[in-house]
Amino acid sequence: MTSYSKEVIADLVAGTLPWPQTRRVMSAYKDDDRFFKYVAVLQDRVGWKDPILLPVSDHLFICQSGDERVTKCECGHSFGDYRKNWKLKAAIIVRNTEESLREIYPNSDIPDPQWMEIREFICPQCGTMHEVEAAAPGYPIVHDFQPDLEGFYREWLGKPL
């Protein structure tokens, strides 16, 4: 069975594993013990103790915080109950003018702000940009992911949550 050390997984997640080795990881049979090593790597990275249950983005994690399961930023800011859309508790910058869109697209044609805007969802504590939505004006904010956390742990990982 394929398996990698925690150090290799840490380098892979950080994007620092040398390309030839990364390529081999991509081409090989997948390592079945990846998830818990991955979580351990991320747990070492964050500066807080709440156990990570599931990563949901580059710097967002569902974790056990006391009796609650919450979505948390790597900086420690909590966005509340993991079953609710964390974006509703985030800070937002909306680019819906030619000038603000031009800041990100300095050399190309840009969308028509009447048809499309960019929404940047930001951690109100550390300023990390967690997600960017490109949407028509008036389009509801999307709830990206509602994991079946219980089913995942119970049926796929074979471990209690």
Place this chain on the structure above:
Amino acid sequence: MLDKPASALRIRERLIASERLMEETGCYDGITELQLRNQDPLKFETLHTKLRAYCVSAREMARRISASPGVREVGEMVVAIYTPEGDAIALSNGIMVHVHTMSRFIKWMIRNGYEENPQILDGDIFANNDAFIGTVQVPDVMDVVPIFHSGKLVGWAGAVCHELEAGGITPGGDVALAQERFTEGLFVCAEKVGQNDELRRDYVIRCERNLRMPIYWVLDEKAKVASCIDMRESVKALIDEIGLDYWMQVSKEFIEEGRRAQLARTRQLTVPGIYRGHTFYGHVTKGKPGYQPLGDPDWLYNMPIEMEITTDGKIIMDFEGTQPWGYHSMNCTPAGMDGGMFVTLTQHMNFEGLVNDGAWMATELKLPHGTWTNPDNEMVATATSWALLLPAYGVFQRLLSRSFIGRGFVEEAFVGQVNSPMIEMGGTSQYGKLFGMAHFECAAAGSGALAIKDGLDTAYVGWNPESDMGNIEIWEQNMPMIYIGRSIVPNSGGAGKYRGGCAFLSTWLVSKTDHLRLVTSEHSSRVFDNGGMCGGYPAPTCQKHRAVRDSNIFELAEKRAPLAHHTGTNPHRSELEVRLQGEHVTMEGPYITAPHKTGDVFTHSYNGGGGYGDVLERDPVKTAWDVENGFLTREAAEGIFGIMLDEDEDGYPVANLDATKRHRSEMRAARLAKARPVSEWIAAERGRVEKADFAPEVKKMYASAIKLSSRFTREFSDFWNVDAKSIFMPGAKP
């Protein structure tokens, strides 16, 4: 008295029985146990490898018969071997989209009584390019031949090539101007086009008299027939070796194993739950010549996708809430939607083990009737359905990638494919002959970023995992234009910790013709139809066309003065305007105008991929390399990524790490100062929603989605705490 095939059980009955068994047992054809695999796993695996080798070898041989640069250069072809019921057992590399579309074609013939008339006999060749029977679009022409052994139908061999000319209202294969089926070109609707291993002469004549460039289609037909015969004979020889009973059983077990492997792979790589995403597509045709006033000239489509991964490993994709079909060429049939799903799965999940129709059986597509994904009118055009398929399956790739990130397989997370607009042409060639061609260098867009590295530059499209732009010299042999530039477009990848792959732009001089029709089928610049992920930005929107008619380029060349080789980085004044005199044209969306002639200059830009992660985390050293090599501009490095660059003694950019740290700290503070709570934004925006204070195309999009989907209506109303129906459909019944 005509001969009829000897078969104890007619294949139509067998197909129905197979589907019933699947329904009853949940396993393909009722195969609840992989007996042959368990008896001798090595033999089992070896046989499948052999079948795959037959397919790969047949495709490579066929590519050398083809005259089309699309097939020869870019590999726009796939072949596969099927069960008698039409389920794929093994396939080649190439445009794997079509493995399941061919399956639909075979099943369609079986269901429609082809055994009786026109009969299915050894040596027959059947062809199809009707998307409602089983393909994606008119240029995707497929040929299948039955495989008989001992008087019994034991399988099918099939091949698809994407044709570069389909004889439609505008030249090329992806007929941009088609607004109904009747303008899409030459249709071959599940026809018997050959007997005794030979194409019928009357079929070839029909092709020759209905196409602008029949040599592509006709030689591709011969290439496909050769590959099918090659696979058929290989399979027959294999059956001689292993026995007919073994073949009939093992071919089914291959598919059932493929189904189980897909479910297991999903359980291994992903996380169960509900994933959501969306993208948009904007089309602008107002005032353009040739468009019939059948629908709105300018329109906006939303493409919301909800993906459910169940705990048994099934992937269900639901397109509810999307837009109705329209009088344009971008509608898609369920066969096309299947194809998009299949080619995505083969790239992202089925990278080991058996790849066949079993993978497709472990998924489910929910395609709302009446929408562009499943039109309730079979007369609609689907000639450029990729225009909507590519953005939609780019969303699917991001949804899957979210699950890979959750599970820890970050090396598989990928921001997704993008639209890659095609340029098509026709008229008088440089040889003075009638010609027509789709230019397939579009098969090399920028890819979305990965979660661990930048995307591929000019090297990826979703529909063909073996992406290739082809050689300039080959393209120049086939069209009356010569390249005066083919260059990376700086900043064309979406910004992020890992940027999207960059796109390229070609610049041509029209040469040795007085009549060159240039047509493109792309989306407008109005909206992003790609996306970023985890804080990365979408890649830029589709770029406008820039052309110069009656340019002074020959005069400049005579004087050895500088020419324009690209459009440059100033969006307000292109390099063409700086360097060339003549009639300057800038056009958004589809390019449809009067014919060009020698001396005109034309540009066409492809698309880059979306970015991954927060821009303020991008590696400064890698960015300096990007600036040095033209993938990013210095302006973008500083303004978007916060990376300050100095110059070394040779004038090359080097990252100033201390200055970068300071600048990024300021940018982060500015970001926090500018941002406001989402709750505040929603409260403020609600007023605009209540007044429907949107552009007409946006309002129309909401009204259409609300009309077609009660779920969209409910979700929209709940989010904004409004009555969506009364806002966008005033006067409609509640």
